[in-house]
Amino acid sequence: MLCSDGEKKLSFCRSIKDGDLVIVYEKRDVMKAVKVCEASVLQNRFGVFKHSDWIGKPFGSKVLSNKGGFVYLLAPTPELWTLVLSHRTQILYIADISFLITYLEIVPGSLVLESGTGSGSLTTSLARAVAPTGHVYTFDFHQQRAASAREDFQSTGVGSLVTVGVRDIQGEGFPDEYSGLADSVFLDLPQPWLAILSAGKMLKQDGTLCSFSPCIEQVQRTCEALKSNFRGKSIVLLSEPLWLCTYKKRV
Ligand SMILES: C[S@@+](CC[C@H](N)C(=O)[O-])C[C@H]1O[C@@H](n2cnc3c(N)ncnc32)[C@H](O)[C@@H]1O
Structure with a gap:
């Protein structure tokens, strides 16, 4: 919820109101x-x-x-919201979310790009992590899912920290306007390797990219895409656990 002084900081240090x-x-x-x-x-x-x-x-x-x-x-709060939200997709839970926020090095003020939005479970935690001055731009190609996520972000009080876009990120990549501006990019897509080139372009110097996949075959293809697109150029591999590729851009 917004603080009364208008800061974009999550705070529940107040009384319950009608409509909360x-x-x-x-x-x-x-x-x-x-x-x-x-x-x-x-x-x-x-x-x-x-x-x-x-x-x-x-x-x-x-x-x-x-x-x-x-x-x-x-x-x-994001951790309770993750337990009660309506599952429109598979979602990320707190154990993985904590890991991702650490690996993505997200801090207050960060500009984060995410796709897909899904049920907004991760997005809600990303929003709290970037508050009060950062922003999360999250994209899903499913119009109704994006609209529901938007409503949820308003209800849970993170609406001013998140912008939801409808876009096919695997087909079109992230919008060029964010090129070189993202501190962190996160992918939870069925074919993340298709979005790797664009995701890499979005990162700032020293920015970090994580891709989450439930299957090792998806992780392998994503790592191959990272290696073939960026090897020896600007992105170095940080770690390769079973389900997560994490790369850090060093220009
Ligand atoms: C597993 S869900 C993401 C769950 C999310 N991380 C959460 O914690 O709630 C994957 C999402 O990716 C979206 N998606 C699939 N292909 C896409 C594409 N090409 N572009 C954008 N979004 C896509 C789906 O519509 C779905 O909502």
Whole structure:
């Protein structure tokens, strides 16, 4: 959520308002995202909870039902969001996300390019990592998926840190306007090798590129594309674990 001073920094140090998204926590494996609406109620096995009772309470509050049952109202942080979001695609989870943010060397102020957006699981964490002054430009060729991701980023409070574009990145590459400007590029695509040349062009000097693939054959082809396009030129291989190619550009 935006801080009241307008900084693009994620902060939940405030009270719950009408229209906010909250994570309703029953127990570790029973959580769901609920949009607060003053006239609505939440009904579960613990009873009926009036949303109007939630408004004005700090995130993290324990709230009671008509029967004395309780739930906690948690802030939609990226790690909780990843557990409750609607899966429109396969998604990345926190263990891999943490690894990627470290490998991509993402810090506040970074400009990050990503494709595909998918369900926006990774994007939400990328946005928090670049806040308050950086930006994530994420692309998916699936129009409806991109639109849903855009809505989710608004709801979870990272909308001002993310721009979602509809584009076939394997076919067209990233837009030329980002050429040489990206601190980090991340690919989670079925045929990432098709986007490698463009991704390399987008990187700043010392920028970092990661490509994530579930199959070793995809990783091999991606590494081959990196080697044949950039060997001896501007990009050096940092590491090659089973599912991830990571390269760093040194001009
Ligand atoms: C596995 S999902 C990405 C999941 C995402 N990393 C997450 O954590 O939610 C892969 C996405 O790539 C998109 N995609 C596939 N081919 C594409 C292409 N040529 N250009 C852009 N996006 C593409 C798909 O529509 C899909 O949404």
